[in-house]
Structure formats: C-alpha cells, structure tokens
Amino acid sequence: MDKFADKKMASKLELNWEQEVENSLFCWNKPQGINKDEHYICDESLRDGLQDPSVTDPEIGQKLEFIEGLEKIGISRVCLGFPASGEQAYQDTLEMCRFIKREGFKIEPYCAARTLTSDIAPVAQIQDKSGVALGVTTFIGISPIRRVVENWCDYFIMEQSREAVSFALNEGLDVNFVTEDTTRSKPENIKALLESVKELGCKRFTLCDTVGQSALSGVDNIVSFVRNLPGFAKGEVKLEWHGHNDRGYSLTNGMQAWMSGCDGVHGTVLGIGERAGNTAIELLVLNRLLESEFCETSKSLVPFIEKCSSWFSRKIDENYPLLGTTVFTTASGVHASAILKSYERGSNKLADLVYSSVPASEFGLEQNVRINKTSGRSNVQFWMNKNNLHMNEDTSASILLHAKSKRQALEDKDIFDFLARNVNVS
Numbered sequence: 001m002d003k004f005a006d007k008k009m010a011s012k013l014e015l016n017w018e019q020e021v022e023n024s025l026f027c028w029n030k031p032q033g034i035n036k037d038e039h040y041i042c043d044e045s046l047r048d049g050l051q052d053p054s055v056t057d058p059e060i061g062q063k064l065e066f067i068e069g070l071e072k073i074g075i076s077r078v079c080l081g082f083p084a085s086g087e088q089a090y091q092d093t094l095e096m097c098r099f100i101k102r103e104g105f106k107i108e109p110y111c112a113a114r115t116l117t118s119d120i121a122p123v124a125q126i127q128d129k130s131g132v133a134l135g136v137t138t139f140i141g142i143s144p145i146r147r148v149v150e151n152w153c154d155y156f157i158m159e160q161s162r163e164a165v166s167f168a169l170n171e172g173l174d175v176n177f178v179t180e181d182t183t184r185s186k187p188e189n190i191k192a193l194l195e196s197v198k199e200l201g202c203k204r205f206t207l208c209d210t211v212g213q214s215a216l217s218g219v220d221n222i223v224s225f226v227r228n229l230p231g232f233a234k235g236e237v238k239l240e241w242h243g244h245n246d247r248g249y250s251l252t253n254g255m256q257a258w259m260s261g262c263d264g265v266h267g268t269v270l271g272i273g274e275r276a277g278n279t280a281i282e283l284l285v286l287n288r289l290l291e292s293e294f295c296e297t298s299k300s301l302v303p304f305i306e307k308c309s310s311w312f313s314r315k316i317d318e319n320y321p322l323l324g325t326t327v328f329t330t331a332s333g334v335h336a337s338a339i340l341k342s343y344e345r346g347s348n349k350l351a352d353l354v355y356s357s358v359p360a361s362e363f364g365l366e367q368n369v370r371i372n373k374t375s376g377r378s379n380v381q382f383w384m385n386k387n388n389l390h391m392n393e394d395t396s397a398s399i400l401l402h403a404k405s406k407r408q409a410l411e412d413k414d415i416f417d418f419l420a421r422n423v424n425v426s
C-alpha cells in the first residue's frame with residue numbers, strides 16, 4: 001500500500017519527505033540577495049500609471065483603499081500624484097496624506113514636481129496642512145535629444161535643478177532628484193549634474209530609463225557608474241531605478257537595478273503607464289518574495305491586484321504571471337497526471353512545484369486542471385475528484401473523446417451537459 005495515499009497520514013515524517021524533495025531541486029540562478037529590508041519598491045501608479053491613455057483615474061475612496069493595499073503588500077513608498085496639475089489633484093493628495101497619518105501607515109508618500117518652485121510649493125503646503133512628512137520627486141530631462149528639443153544648455157539644466165532642489169530642501173521636503181532619460185545621457189553630464197545637486201544636500205536620486213531603452217548590461221553599467229561617484233556609495237545616498245517596458249525588459253531590469261546597487265525600484269500596478277508601461281510592482285513583490293521568504297501578507301497580493309484591475313480599468317491577461325485565470329491551470333495530460341499523483345500522495349507542496357516555479361498555495365491559490373484535446377484520463381479524474389463525482393473507465397473515455405472533438409477546453413457546464421445527456425454518474 002502506498003503509505004502516502006491517506007491524507008490523514010500527513011505526519012512529521014511526510015513533511016520532512018516533502019521538504020527533502022523541494023530541497024533536492026537544483027537552481028542554476030545565482031543568489032540575488034534581494035530582500036525587503038534592503039530593497040524597497042516605490043509605487044508610481046497614481047502618477048506615471050495615470051499617464052496611460054487607457055486607464056481610469058480611481059475615485060478618492062478607491063485611492064485610499066489602494067494605499068491601504070500597498071501598505072499591506074509591503075510597498076515602502078507611494079507617489080500620490082502631481083498636486084500642481086490642478087485643484088482636484090491637490091485635494092486628492094491632501095486627503096491621501098491625512099488618511100496615511102490617521103491610519104498610522106509606514107508607507108512614505110511623495111509627490112511629483114518639475115524642477116520649478118511653482119510645482120514644489122503646493123507639495124510643501126500639503127506637508128504643512130496634513131502634518132505628514134512628504135517627499136518630492138523633482139525631475140528634469142537631461143539627454144541630448146531633450147536638450148535639442150527643449151533648447152536647453154548645460155547651464156540652464158544645472159541652474160534650474162539647483163534652484164528647485166534648494167527650494168525643496170528649504171521647505172523641509174525629502175528630495176528625490178530625478179534625471180529623466182538618464183539611460184540615454186552622457187556620463188559626463190550625469191556626473192556633473194548629480195554631483196552639483198548632491199552638494200546642496202540632496203540624499204536621494206532616481207535614474208530613469210524613460211523610454212525603456214536599457215538592456216541588463218546597460219542597467220548594471222549606469223548603476224555602477226553612479227555608485228562609484230564620490231559620495232554616492234550605498235549608505236551615503238539612496239538610489240532608485242525607474243524603468244519602462246518598451247523592449248519587454250522592465251521587470252528584469254528592475255531586478256538587475258537592485259542587484260547592481262539600487263535601493264529602490266519604481267513600478268505601477270499591472271505595469272500601467274504610457275506606451276508599453278512601467279515595471280509591474282506585483283511582479284517585483286513576487287520575485288522579491290521568491291528571493292527571500294514568504295510572509296503572511298503574501299496572500300493579500302492577488303486579491304489586492306484584482307481590485308486594482310477594476311479601479312484602474314486594466315484587464316489581466318489569462319496567462320499573466322501569478323494573476324491570470326489560467327496560470328495555475330493545465331490541460332496537458334502528462335502535467336495533469338503528475339499533479340494528480342502529487343495530490344494522491346497527500347502533498348500540496350509537490351502538486352505546487354511539479355509543474356510550476358511559483359507556489360500557488362503561498363498566494364492562497366491552487367492548481368487546477370482543464371480538459372481539452374491534449375488531455376488524458378488524469379484530467380478527467382482530477383475534474384471528477386474536484387466535483388465529488390465517481391467515475392468509471394467508460395465515463396472517462398467518453399468525456400475525453402468529447403473533449404478531443406472540440407477546439408477549446410471544456411467548460412464545467414459543457415461537461416455536466418455532456419454527462420447529463422450521455423452517461424450515468426453518481
């Protein structure tokens with residue numbers, strides 16, 4: 001008799017056995033050393049995300065719930081928007097700050113502003129009115145193409161930046177100096193500007209891959225370059241990465257930025273943002289968890305992002321990592337057979353890992369099996385078990401035959417209708 005067949009026998013011995021199997025899996029990845037204490041995430045959904053022409057600006061009540069959700073999933077900093085852009089943006093930002101204070105959240109709020117004192121002044125006002133310590137990300141484009149288009153010279157960029165940063169520091173704001181299009185800017189320009197702004201007392205800087213041009217080597221090169229400037233080592237200043245997904249690299253670039261020495265990585269929920277979007281924060285959270293360890297908040301990630309999908313009107317693709325409806329579902333006969341055997345051994349852990357690198361159960365999800373023309377009897381058996389139905393071999397064979405005549409996987413309703421028409425089940 002198979003000693004694992006009875007789920008009630010989930011003894012200490014079996015748990016050790018499962019652990020041994022998990023530990024025996026080889027990993028070719030280099031340890032990335034990414035963890036929550038050293039590597040933080042900044043959410044930009046309410047600023048950069050809303051520049052996406054296909055999303056909805058959430059109502060203020062939804063924004064408050066959004067901030068609460070970010071706090072729960074371990075996001076450290078949140079951009080509340082661009083208060084200088086209008087009265088509504090100003091009032092929403094003020095209300096969100098008051099909410100953060102009232103709830104005693106740890107999340108650190110900040111606002112966006114161009115390198116203009118007229119943009120920064122409303123941020124300082126909101127800090128005073130709400131009593132919340134606010135940050136400001138003050139940004140200016142520095143790449144050769146922006147210089148030509150805007151007709152800016154080195155002197156203008158330097159003076160504009162210094163004036164804005166001095167003003168913001170004087171107002172008691174946590175200043176983050178953001179160089180737009182950093183990844184297409186010359187080293188000598190980056191060096192001169194960052195050193196000049198740091199001299200004023202600025203302690204936080206963001207490197208932007210504004211048009212998603214960087215590949216992994218580019219991220220490593222630019223982060224290392226800045227970290228090696230005098231006074232820019234880890235611990236001396238905070239360095240953040242802001243990436244876009246035009247080449248499909250945003251997530252790996254964000255992970256690389258952490259590995260190369262950035263403290264923070266920016267992103268948005270579901271990667272919303274103009275063009276191909278930003279780095280998806282839920283995937284940063286997922287990979288940071290996989291790099292370190294799961295915690296009790298892991299289970300709040302999926303329900304929260306599902307709410308965000310509705311608040312921002314961004315649909316989740318069926319095969320989107322972690323969140324897609326079919327991500328933990330297989331129709332393949334071979335895969336279904338392995339998952340079924342794992343469950344028959346009484347092991348959720350094995351079922352989670354045998355055909356997946358992301359353990360569904362850690363996120364409150366489970367493996368599922370569908371039946372289509374690539375399926376085998378295990379798929380039918382799995383479906384019957386799930387629906388508490390008894391199956392004989394003829395039933396299994398006839399459902400499979402039915403599935404093989406269809407071009408898409410069977411829905412539950414299809415199978416029940418088929419059984420009602422053709423087969424006796426109990």
Ligand SMILES: [Zn+2]
Pocket residue numbers: 048210242244
């Ligand atoms: Zn951006």
